[in-house]
Amino acid sequence: MSIALRSLLIAPVLLAGSALVAADQSVTFLSYQSSVPDAWVSETPKSEMRQLQFKVPASGAEGGDGAEFVVYFFGPGQGGTLEANIERWQSQFQGPDGAPVEPTVTQIGTETIPATLVELRGSYGRSVGMGPGDDVLADRMLLAGVIETQEGNLYPQMHGPAELVAAQREGFIAFVKGIQPVAPTTP
Template sequence: MPRRRLFITAAFLLLGVFAPWAFAGDTTDTQPVELLGMHSSVPADWQAQQPESNMRLAQFAVPVAGDGDGAEMVVYYFGPTQGGSVEANVERWQSQFTGPDGGSVEPEITELSTRLGDDFAATLVSLRGSYARGVGMGPSGDALADRMLLAGIVETPEGKLYPQLHGPAALVAAQRPAFVGFIEGLTRAPASAGD
């Protein structure tokens, strides 16, 4: 094992020992997620739920310590050629947020990688402000203050996945490493012995 990789691995192991909040991919602290012939994992304390619609492949409640709202993590899938471009989705998500002055909120956009191969790009969009969440264009219902949305657009062999984590800003920010870990951990599920 190269020296740099050994050092990085040791650093993550130390983080896992001294910082229990760190997400280092330890399988004892995670639960597997399988969808569309791919798999990854999420933290063990995220509570798997029955998806509320057939557009959701997976749905989790993210608990909060003490009083307050938890967050929700959902993986959307609209079909092999559906879901729209990165730009169209960013515009739609941005339209659901307002800043403290009532103006628009600028998204933070980050490129990620997965284990699916170089041909399958992943984009992470982060927005924070007052959030009137909706499925279509624009806001829907009353805006909730100090919320955060982490929204992924992930190219996969089966089409685009749209994982989203949304809820109180502090909770979502704390869970960002786990959410990014889910995206970056996506890989093709190994073939079963009978295949």
Template sequence: MSGTPSSSMRLAEYKVPGAAGSVPVEVVVYFFGPGQGGSPEANLERWKSQFSNPAGGAVPELVAHETVRGMPYTIAEYRGTYARGMGNGSSADAARPDHILMAVVAETPKGTLFFQCFGPSAAMTTQRAACLSFAKGLTP
């Protein structure tokens, strides 16, 4: 289900319903303009800092690099307690345990697109392939 972006920084946003009564997977697409939004590495570092393991430490980072229709894609995945927000996360009371973020940075000829799919681990595990297919379906 698509919706009106909740921020001017968002190009598009969607919610993919999960099982009845569960939190949906959210899909957000960001575009800041040519040359804007930071490097893939800077974004990966920020996204990783928004996650922690049950002991409060850093989480592993899964990163892959691919070329899709001639464009570089960086695909990263993080699992743990997600304190989503700008900088180093949001307040501790907004932290979401047992979440996954799959982020895709697509470096297009017109500028970099940032795709984020996130939600509870069970729902993201089910929707992971669809989220990745959506990000890779980009036509320059």
């Protein structure tokens, strides 16, 4: 597709506090659809529980490591309660003095698809269970969602350098708020 044609198909959007950026790329998974920012690079999911996986490249001349965006789905009734997930995510973070980091929890879903956003920032040691993993990295941020669907909960997450993840927050929220069932096709 030519660049000119592509730019006609992609409408610009204005994110809070930012310049115009290219519109989003559509994504479909399970029986849902939404969109993610064009700058996010699709990757092959590393496990069957990952429905989507994207690399969020670092911006600017300084480079640095990027962030990762993943949507987890464990099946109907699986994945734990919102409270259990918040407790686990919180246990993976520490403040500068080693103290626990308090999460920011916000309801961001719709009437038809309830969703909760959890935000944590500090030193982060990603692990599967409780507590920080072995490699604790300073100044990290986690955006984690719990999206309640009829098929079971979806768990979108973005983690990486705090400044980069904070800059991508609106794209993450737009993904969550944009989740819709895939329209059935008619023969």
